[in-house]
Amino acid sequence: MTTRRIIGLVLLTAALMLGAADAWRSSFPSYGSELLTVGRLWLMVSDTSLSFAESLIQHHLWSPLWDFGVSPILVAPAWTVCAVLGSLFFVFGRPQVADR
Numbered sequence: 001m002t003t004r005r006i007i008g009l010v011l012l013t014a015a016l017m018l019g020a021a022d023a024w025r026s027s028f029p030s031y032g033s034e035l036l037t038v039g040r041l042w043l044m045v046s047d048t049s050l051s052f053a054e055s056l057i058q059h060h061l062w063s064p065l066w067d068f069g070v071s072p073i074l075v076a077p078a079w080t081v082c083a084v085l086g087s088l089f090f091v092f093g094r095p096q097v098a099d100r
Contacts, residue, residue, distance in 0.1 A: 002093045002094070002095060003093070004089050004090075004092060004093025005089070005090055005093035005094065006093075007086075007089045007093070008085075008086045008087070008088070008089030008090030008091075008093055009086070009090065010086070011082045011083075011085050011086030011089060012082070012083065012086035012087070012090065013086075014079075014082045014086070015079045015080075015082035015083035015086055016079075018036055018077075018078045018079035018082060019079035019083075021036060022035060022036055022077065022079060035077055036077065036078045036079070037074065037075055037076060037077060037078060038073055038074050038075075038076055038077075038078050038081050039074030039075060040078075041078045042074070053070075054066060054070075057070060
C-alpha cells in the first residue's frame with residue numbers, strides 16, 4: 001500500500017467521522033446545530049494561523065484569491081472537503097501497472 005493511499009484512507013475516515021458528527025448535531029440540536037465547516041475546524045485548531053493566512057493573502061498576494069478561492073472552501077462542510085481530498089489521494093495513489 002502506498003503512502004498516498006494511506007493518506008487517502010485517513011482522510012476518508014476523517015470525512016466519515018465528521019459526517020457522523022454533523023448528522024448527530026442535526027439529529028439532536030440541543031448539542032449545537034452549527035455545521036462543522038473547514039473554516040470553523042481551522043479556527044478550532046489554530047486561530048492565529050487562519051488570521052495570518054488571511055492577512056498574507058489579502059495584503060501581500062492577490063486579494064480576490066481570498067474572496068473567490070479560499071473563502072468558498074472555508075464555508076464548505078468539513079466532511080465534503082475531506083472526502084474529496086481522500087478520494088483523490090486514494091485513486092491517484094494506486095500502484096502503477098508495472099509495479100504490480
